[in-house]
Amino acid sequence: MRKTLQLRPGVVISAISDDTARAKQYLTRAELKKFHLRSTALPCAFKENEDETVIFYFSPDTVEEADVDDWHFSYQKEQLEVLPSGTVIERMSTRRAASYGFFSKERLAQLHYEAVEEPVGFSLKKDGERVYFYDKKTCIRQPLMCVECGKHIRFKKKLCESCYEKDLAERRKIGNEYRAQSFGMKRESVLFFDLELTGFYDRDEILSISIIDGTGKLIMNTFVKPTHTHKWKKTEKIHGITPEMVENSPTLEELIPEIKEIFAGADNIIAYGVSTDYSHIRHIYETAQEQAELKSKIRCCAFEYVRYMHENHPELVHASLTDAMACFEIEWEGVAHSSIADTYGCRKVWERLFPNYYVD
């Protein structure tokens, strides 16, 4: 005799005696029917009969009045069936059954449920064959099978543990080969950059720009004075740049010629989490063609790190620059989260990801 039933992952109910059920005022399906009620929740306990059929108990706290249509059995005999247990079930259309959450065994199997209770209704096919309906609430959710082998229970990404490990090893091999290849880049023509902003939206402005090259040489590191934003309390807490600090700094407009010149000499421009940085820095260019040219040079270190992480450390879930640096045991240079420290950090993570990135 089963002592517990796992109806759903994490939902386990226990077998109880009739006396306990009565003391708790639990209701069986037959009692619900008698009082014209219907349960809105999964059963809260069960009793297994000698013949292994299962009777479920429902809590009186989670019942509602059944539809009037459902109050009375039809009196036409062919519309009823007496089950071996003595329970009377009623003929109903598939549509009505579905509205109660009742389905055929075949349909439940497709939904990965298995019925352990007796049927709660039936329909008649044109050829007279009976199709029984079972209440999905009292069915046991079956573990999903691996989409690859179909033999074992799913572990991750719809695969069983061994198929997942195989798939991971394959992806890791391809990823590691991609990262280990020679990219033939010149250190001087690779740039790493980071921006600090007044906020995260397009209308927000740049507060600082840091650019270094592949040799580690500092190319630009400056505060930028915004032209239409005067306060940025929320982001100030993150990067620590106050309005006073940028008071006497150049505006973006003034820096544009220099940034354009720096970018023009670069083959790759790399940042960690490049989408916000790109969406702001692209405005230094006026034409869509210039912006597209910039975009073609930009590489995202976060994107590459996430791929590496999924392939080599699937147990990790966070992928901030701090996390990436911790993963490679890289120390911060300078004040963490200032744009210059982030830029140095980004460079180190990138060079760990792509050990043969440079020609030398």
Ligand SMILES: [Zn+2]
């Ligand atoms: Zn498998």
